[in-house]
Amino acid sequence: MMTMPKASDRQDDTANDNNVGSDNNHQAVSQDHAVRKRITSKSVLGLISLFMLIPILVVLLSWTQPVADIWTHMREYVLPQVLKNTAILLLMVTTISGTIGTALAWVTSMYRFPGQRFFSWALMLPLAMPAYVLAFVTVGIVDFSGPLQTALRDLGISTAIPSVRNVWGAGLVLSLAFYPYVYLLARQAFLSQGRRAIEAGQMLGLSRSRIFFRLALPQALPWVIGGLLLASMETLADFGAVSVFNVDTFTTAIYKAWFGFFSLTTAAQLAALLIGVIFIVVLFEQYWQARRGNAVTQGSNRRFDASTPAKIAMMLLCTTMFLIAFLIPFLQLLYWTAMNFRQDFDARYIDFVANSLIIASMTTLFIAFLAIIIAWVKRQYPDKTTKLLTTLANLGYVVPGTVLAVGVFIPIAWVDNQLIAFGITSHQVLSGSVIVMLLALSTRFMTVSFQPVDRQLQRLTVNQEAAAKLLSDSPLQRWRQVVLPVLSPGVLTALLMGFVEVMKEMPITLMTRRQGWDTLAVRVFEMTSEGMWARAALPSLLIVLVGLLPVWILLRQSDKTG
C-alpha cells in the first residue's frame, strides 16, 4: 500500500465513488466491501461481548478496595479447604459424567439392545432435574433418617451407608445431574459422525473397542469436551446443591464473604479469581480445539449387534443410571408432592408455570439468536481477537448466579437513577421489569446456546460454503438453503437446553424478577430456604415436568439427525 503510486490511489478512490467500471475496479469494491463487512461483524461481536461482560466487569471493579483482614482470614482458614473441595468436585464430575455420558451415548446410539429406544431418550431426562433438587432429594432418601436407612434398620440391618453430606456425596450428585450435557453432545456427535469410517474400520477387522477408541471417540471428542466444559462450569457456579451437602466450595466462599462478613468486595474478588481460572481453561480448550480438524462424513444409520452378555450389560448400565439419576428421585418428588398437594397447590401455580414458561422462552430465543451471530462471526474471522471476544461473551456461565445478578442489577439501577435524575422518568422503569431478568439470564446462559450452535457450524465444510457461493449470489438464499439446514439441529439443541436451564435457574430470577413475578424456581426457594424440602417437591416436580417436553423433542430431533 505504501509503495502504491498516487495515480492508482486516485483510481481506487474514483472506483469507490462511482462503483462501476472495469474488472479491476470491481475487485477493489468487493475488497472494500469485505473490509467493511469484517468491521461490522466484529463490532457486532464486540458489542455483544461487551454487553455480556458488563455484569462481570461491575463485579471485578471491586478489586480496587481490598479488605485486608477478611482476606487474611479467608486465605488462612477458608480457601485451603475450599480449593481442595472444588478440585475434588471438578475431578469427580469430569471423570464420572465424562465416562458415563460418553459410554451411554455410544451404547444407545450405536447398539441394538432391549430398551435401547427407550433409554436413548429416558437417559436425557435428568437434564430437566435441577441439581439442587436432585441434591435435596438424594439426601432425603439416603441420609440416616431417610426411608432407605430407616427401612434397613427396621429389618435389623445396622447400615454401613456412609454419610453423604460431604464432598463425596456432592460430587456424585453433581455428576448425576450434569452427565446429560456430555450425553447429549456426545450422542449428537456419534449419531452424525462418519459412519463410513467406522464401517471401514469394521471391514478391516478392528475390534469394537478399537473402533471406539481409535475412530469414534477422537472424532467425537470436541463434543465430549464441550459437554464437560458445561458440566465443569455448572459445578463451579453451583451453590444450591453444595449447600444441601454443606460442602465449602469457591462459590460458598463467595457467599460467605458476602452474607457472613458482609463484604461484597471480598466476594467480588473471589468471583474474579474464579472467572480468571475459567478464562484460562476456556482459552486452553479453544486452543486445543483449534488444532483439531473437523472431518465429518455422513454415512448409513446401521447399528451394531452385540453378544447377549454385552446386551445385558448395556441394559443394566442404562437401567441403573436411569433409576438413580431420574426415576427414584422423580418418584420421591411425586410422593412428597402427593403428601402436601392439598396444602400447597392453589391457583397461583398457573402463574408460576406461565411465568417460568414465558421467561424461559424469551431468554432462549434471545440467546439462540445471539449465539448464531457470535458463532457465525467467529467462523468468518477466526482470528485471535474474535476468539477472545467469543470467550468473553461466554463467561457468564461460571459466575455464581447471585453475584451475576448483582452485577446486572447495579448498572441497571444506575441507568434508572440517571433517567430519574434527568427527569425522563419519575421512577424505576428498567429495574423490576422483565427486560432485566431477560438480560441477566441471557448473560448467564449464553454459552449453553453457543456450544451446540458453534459445534454444529463447524460441520459446515469450507467446500460446502464455497459451492454455495458459486451457486448463488444472494447471501440470504445461501443462508436458507445451505447454512440453516446444517445449523438447525444445533440451534434446536441450543433452544431446548437454554429453555431447560432457565426453567431451573434460581438466584438470578429471585433478584431480578419484578414484584409478584414469581416462577416455579422462586417457589422452590421459598420452601427450601426454610428447610421444608418435602414442600418444595411440588414446584420442583413441575419444573421437571415442564422441562421434560423440550428434552423429549430434543431427543427425537437428535435421533433423526443420524
Added chain:
Amino acid sequence: MSLNAVSARLPSTKLTLSVAVFSMMLGLVGCNKASTPEQDTDAETTAPVAEQGVATDSAATDDGQVVTIYSSRNEQLIQPLLDKYTEETGVKIELVTDKTGPLMARLQAEGKNTPADMLLTVDAGNLWQAAQQGLLQPVSSTVLETNVPAKYRDPKGQWTGLSLRARTIFYDPSKVDATQLSTYADLADPKWKGKLCLRTSKAVYNQSLVASMIENLGEEKTEQVIRGWVDNLATDVFSDDTSMLEAIAAGQCEVGLANSYYYGRILDEKPNFPVKIFWANQDTTGTHVNISGAGVIANSDNPDGALKLMEWLSSDKAQGVYASADKEYPVKEGIDESELLRSWGEFKQDAINVQKFGSLQTQAIKMMDKAGYK
C-alpha cells in the same frame, strides 16, 4: 420432514408467547408504582425529605397507600399477616423476597430512588448490618417502645424485633435424661462425644448464638466450647434444623441445637415426634433468643406507612398470629401463646441486646472457621 416441522413450529409458538410478553411488559411498566408521599414531619427522618419531591408522579391512588417490603422472610409465613393488614387498612403491600445479602445490594444500587419502604429480615445480625450500611433510618415510636422490650430493638431506633426465635437444646428422651442437660457450653463436654448433631456454622442462627456466647463467656472460653462441639459431632453437620432434628429422632445422635419453631412445625405433622425440647442456660444467662424484625428504609418514599405497618405487626392481634401460625414467640409480653408453645413451658431469655449479634458476627464466623466447625 417432520424435523423441519418441529423446528418450525417450536420457535413460532415461542414467538407468539414472547410477543404476548412484550406487550404485557409495556403494560406493566405503565402502571408500576403508586405511592403518595406524605409529608413526613418527624424530626428524626431527615434523609427522605429531600427525595420526597421525586415521587409525586403517582397516578391517583385509591384511599390506601402502598408499602413496598423487601423481605428475606419466608413469603408464606408473612403473607397471611400482610393480607390481614391490607384487609383492615386498605393499604396495599408489595412484597419482594430474596436473601438478605442480595436485598441489601439491591437497596444500595437503587439508592435514593428505591421503591422499598421497609426491610424485613430474620436475625438481628442482618438488621444490624443493614443499619451499618446506612440502609435504614431511625424512627421513634411510642407504640414500638411499649410493645417491644428494649433488648429486642436497636438503641438508635433503626430497627425493631417483631417475633422471637429461641435456639435451644433438643434431645432424644430414650437415651438422655433431662437432668444431664444444662448449657450450650456443656455440649462441649467429652460425655457427649459422638452424640451431638449440629447445623452448619453458615447458618446465621448459629453465628448469632456464638456471638452471644462470646459476649457471655468471653472469647477464649467460647472457642474452647466450639472446639469441643466439633469433637463431639456424631456426623457431618446438617444444612438445616429440620433434618438435624430428624437425625435425633432417627437415633443418629442424642442431642442437638435448633430453633424452637422448626420443632413446632414437625410436631404439627408428627405429634409423636420422639424428640424433646430443653431450655438451655436456665441457671446461667438464659436461653439464646434471636428476632425476626424490620426497619424503615432510609430512602423510603413512604416511611410513615412502613412505620404504621411495623407498629401494627407489634400489636396484640398480629403478635398472636406469630405464635400460632409460625410457632415463634411473640416479641410483646403478655400475649396468649398457642397451646403448643405453652406446653414447652416458660423459660428465661438471655438479657443481651440482640444488636450484639451483629457487631460480633464477624468474630463469631472467624472463630468457627478456626475451630473447624463447618
